Amino acid sequence: MQQKKMTLKGLAEILGVHTSTVGRVMDPETRHMVGEEVAQRVLREAARHGYRPNKMAAALRTRRSNIVGVMLPDITNPVFPPILLGIEDELRKHGYVALVTNAGEDPEQQRFVVDQLLARQVDALILATATRDDPVIGHCLEAGVALVTVNRSEDRGRVSSVVNDEYAGMRLAVEHLLALGHSRIVHLVGPQTLSTGHLRREGYELALAAHGVARADMWLFDCSAYTREAGRAGCLAALERYPQATAILAGNDLLALGCYDALRERGLRCPEDVSVVGHNDMPFVDMVNPPLTTIRIGHHAMGVQAAQLVLRRLKEEKDEQGGGQVEIRLKPELVVRNSTTVPRKA
Amino acid sequence: MQQKKMTLKGLAEILGVHTSTVGRVMDPETRHMVGEEVAQRVLREAARHGYRPNKMAAALRTRRSNIVGVMLPDITNPVFPPILLGIEDELRKHGYVALVTNAGEDPEQQRFVVDQLLARQVDALILATATRDDPVIGHCLEAGVALVTVNRSEDRGRVSSVVNDEYAGMRLAVEHLLALGHSRIVHLVGPQTLSTGHLRREGYELALAAHGVARADMWLFDCSAYTREAGRAGCLAALERYPQATAILAGNDLLALGCYDALRERGLRCPEDVSVVGHNDMPFVDMVNPPLTTIRIGHHAMGVQAAQLVLRRLKEEKDEQGGGQVEIRLKPELVVRNSTTVPRKA
DNA sequence: CTGAAAGCGCTTACAG
DNA sequence: CTGAAAGCGCTTACAG
Numbered sequence: 001m002q003q004k005k006m007t008l009k010g011l012a013e014i015l016g017v018h019t020s021t022v023g024r025v026m027d028p029e030t031r032h033m034v035g036e037e038v039a040q041r042v043l044r045e046a047a048r049h050g051y052r053p054n055k056m057a058a059a060l061r062t063r064r065s066n067i068v069g070v071m072l073p074d075i076t077n078p079v080f081p082p083i084l085l086g087i088e089d090e091l092r093k094h095g096y097v098a099l100v101t102n103a104g105e106d107p108e109q110q111r112f113v114v115d116q117l118l119a120r121q122v123d124a125l126i127l128a129t130a131t132r133d134d135p136v137i138g139h140c141l142e143a144g145v146a147l148v149t150v151n152r153s154e155d156r157g158r159v160s161s162v163v164n165d166e167y168a169g170m171r172l173a174v175e176h177l178l179a180l181g182h183s184r185i186v187h188l189v190g191p192q193t194l195s196t197g198h199l200r201r202e203g204y205e206l207a208l209a210a211h212g213v214a215r216a217d218m219w220l221f222d223c224s225a226y227t228r229e230a231g232r233a234g235c236l237a238a239l240e241r242y243p244q245a246t247a248i249l250a251g252n253d254l255l256a257l258g259c260y261d262a263l264r265e266r267g268l269r270c271p272e273d274v275s276v277v278g279h280n281d282m283p284f285v286d287m288v289n290p291p292l293t294t295i296r297i298g299h300h301a302m303g304v305q306a307a308q309l310v311l312r313r314l315k316e317e318k319d320e321q322g323g324g325q326v327e328i329r330l331k332p333e334l335v336v337r338n339s340t341t342v343p344r345k346a
Numbered sequence: 347m348q349q350k351k352m353t354l355k356g357l358a359e360i361l362g363v364h365t366s367t368v369g370r371v372m373d374p375e376t377r378h379m380v381g382e383e384v385a386q387r388v389l390r391e392a393a394r395h396g397y398r399p400n401k402m403a404a405a406l407r408t409r410r411s412n413i414v415g416v417m418l419p420d421i422t423n424p425v426f427p428p429i430l431l432g433i434e435d436e437l438r439k440h441g442y443v444a445l446v447t448n449a450g451e452d453p454e455q456q457r458f459v460v461d462q463l464l465a466r467q468v469d470a471l472i473l474a475t476a477t478r479d480d481p482v483i484g485h486c487l488e489a490g491v492a493l494v495t496v497n498r499s500e501d502r503g504r505v506s507s508v509v510n511d512e513y514a515g516m517r518l519a520v521e522h523l524l525a526l527g528h529s530r531i532v533h534l535v536g537p538q539t540l541s542t543g544h545l546r547r548e549g550y551e552l553a554l555a556a557h558g559v560a561r562a563d564m565w566l567f568d569c570s571a572y573t574r575e576a577g578r579a580g581c582l583a584a585l586e587r588y589p590q591a592t593a594i595l596a597g598n599d600l601l602a603l604g605c606y607d608a609l610r611e612r613g614l615r616c617p618e619d620v621s622v623v624g625h626n627d628m629p630f631v632d633m634v635n636p637p638l639t640t641i642r643i644g645h646h647a648m649g650v651q652a653a654q655l656v657l658r659r660l661k662e663e664k665d666e667q668g669g670g671q672v673e674i675r676l677k678p679e680l681v682v683r684n685s686t687t688v689p690r691k692a
Numbered sequence: 693c694t695g696a697a698a699g700c701g702c703t704t705a706c707a708g
Numbered sequence: 709c710t711g712a713a714a715g716c717g718c719t720t721a722c723a724g
Contacts, residue, residue: 018711055465057701060716075427100446119401289635403717406700
């Protein structure tokens, strides 16, 4: 059963040819260099033994592992699986695989994980963990790996990224609420250490300003993390501070679900008393009560683009072309469901 | 910036010692073989150059990659991320990493993915894709890799597995409904090609039989897949066939959510008209309307156990001990929320 | 305690 | 069209 692993050398011995001949046949690119008849014999024998070339050995020799490392902050957060799927789909098309690891939010742990990935000779890194001022990115840059950031970006522009257009998303959300007649809109702000939290906050301010809303009427409330519990606490406190609020624009869907908890606790109805808008359109927010109005982000597409970008970078590297950093911004979409309606009468 | 990659040989040259000396120092296990003073010099120089041993080269030499391949059917299904997390956490503790890939449900594609993983020299495989009669498992067995199945198992007992105790879960669900007073309980059956679908069905029958319910009063309805849409269609058809049903026991949470859709379409209220029970307790089913009563499965623990099992198998392999196949069954838990109540009056 | 040497399984310039 | 040889970066028995 446990058939002994066949190698190039083994096959060559059986066939009475040189290993380099077998090697040439196994690679479709170089197969033409070998005589038709010999090639067929080699192929047949390889198949008979279920020969599978050892890619690690090849990687060692060519200094190309065809592995891209992917570091996630939390695979359990529903936005990441689709991104990952997009990355994998695209990489696979080009003969690459993803070495995915979950690193949490702690920079020390992340640095450790990056070192693990580098020790395993990944050709490139895709980081979904970026913070605006990210020490780990510096670490990666020093190591000299090809690098791309996905979903989040850093502030210093040292690395290419594929992100959502956060300004556009917030504009959609704000204009939806404005159109319904809301003028007292609280923004539950996500972590300011992350580009998403920061840019959505700016997007909220920009969108309101564009519609002539005064600074004083922009009601911001910080949440410590993108979690349901932080959303609940933030919403409770925001309701206290701004009792006249008729709508809440949450930094993401998890915060929005926390708002649902808080509103229920306060005996307020959504959307009749307070409208709520989320951000991400993560799975199943159409099933909650009430179905959540939110901003849909193309997570799968984001993964695909990130993979393409990193693959392109790898190609340029080989061609010795420098190439500056780019930021690819995907357009989000408003999904109106039942958590938003016209404001209650004051 | 892009500092040239340092190697054992490079360090040895700089230090004027032999590569094997440097090698011995880099491995804590063999460090004691080297003189204290030399070891310190080596360590200092290694740190100065940010030396990171090439694990691929080591793997080639030792024939141990310390990589475990993990094959998933669909990372987008919320039950898998926690399993994955458990696997990774445990593997990391032992110096292993997971090479995760999403393979879909198609056996051809899965076989291809397995070959990819094997070509990359994984030491072992954890499959979350198992079907009751699984051709891909045969393929893996032939290749002679250490193998463990997680969440699902195959029928032939050729491979160890870590699964949920499906009988126990169904007993909890059935007895909960019985205790509420239901006697007309439909079971929306999951795919019979999967151990989960099959065993939950048997569990339903066993539990009802234990309470003296006649075969004729066991109302089964097959669903083609574990999806919300299949649940909706199945529920609609089941309602047609069994109009007196007062409760639905869905094969999993996704099917249960599909029931919600169907009930809404038929103008039936849950739980007043029909109680619904799910299976898995996946994230956010506490936020749907109504919050779902379901069976909680320890997915993270399942991943941890699967990793432990495969690691143990690897160790035995080294120790030349055969060791038969085992099945580890985790105990599930009933989570009562608002989708179940006493039956309506007939 | 340290060194010299062989070899893991490939790839690829260089000959012929 | 095919072969001989070197080498990717390690590890590890074998000497001394």
